[in-house]
Amino acid sequence: MSIKKAIFPVAGLGTRFLPATKVIPKEMLPIVDKPIIQYATEEAINAGVDELIFVISESKKSILHHYGDAEVLNQELIEKQKHDLLEIVSDIIPAGIKLKYVEQHKALGLGHAVLCAREQVGKEPFAVILPDDMIDDDEHGCLSQMVKIFNEHNSSIIAVENVNPSDTDKYGIVSTEYLTEHVSRMLDIVEKPDPELAPSTLAVVGRYILTPEIFDLLENLGKGAGGEIQLTDAIKKLLNHQSVHTYQFHGRRYDCGSKLGYIKAKLNYALKHPEVKAGLLEHLQSGEVKNN
Ligand code: G1P
16 A cells, blocks of 8 residues: 655744744755755655645745746746756646645644644554655655555654664653564553653654544543643553554654754755865865864
8 A cells, every 4th residue: 555645744833943034944945956845845756756745834935936947947947948947846746646735723642743734634544754854865755664564564753863862852752662673562651751750762753654543532632741732642642542663764754843953954964065075075084074
């Protein structure tokens, strides 16, 4: 079975990047020449998703414009015979991909954001991608890897990786039963536990494949950690009804929700970009980059 729909919760305020994000959503910040959100939608499309569901807030309308028609720009590029640029712009959304937008009026948490997309998803398994977590696997993308695991287990699949013990309070943390090198059965999950209370150092990163039963659980959920409606709490409840598997993906994750992670991601993708790679390497090795 393939996963056809992906939710992108992008209603957050992005306060960690102020003032840059006063007008521009953090998901629209560029990594070389593409906004963060486009890496996420490309990963979904590579995994076979053909319906992208954005959960946005009023202030995130520029995301909508990024994926919308650009008639004036297209016309200008045609007139100037800039066919290569025209292709870059039309490649943002390949033919046949459907786009949906749902508004999340209040920032009530990730669980609430996912619930906002219930009607669009319906009764089929779906993906959730948090664009802040960029994952570079040099191949088809983390979600493609997860779709394979989903087809083997026919259950919800949650991407995880080991983090520093002192960082457990930044993530959903799981305890698991070992199945194979990369796949485990989830036993428990807790949102942002203090290091001394964390059941492990295996942290949830921003990729989920979820069965639609999660929606009823989200619907009846109270506020959790941080006073928000937490997806983690609904996954914990799901464990009472279904198996859930965790997947330790191949690839490197960049936390673009933090300044340092964002800069590391920029460097990573720039060092792979044919236009800037050589020049950037030369600059880095020239001794011009000093620790002031
Ligand atoms: C969210 C989830 C958390 C997960 C994290 C991954 O937290 O609630 O369980 O580990 O994403 O990035 P947030 O970063 O939105 O606070």
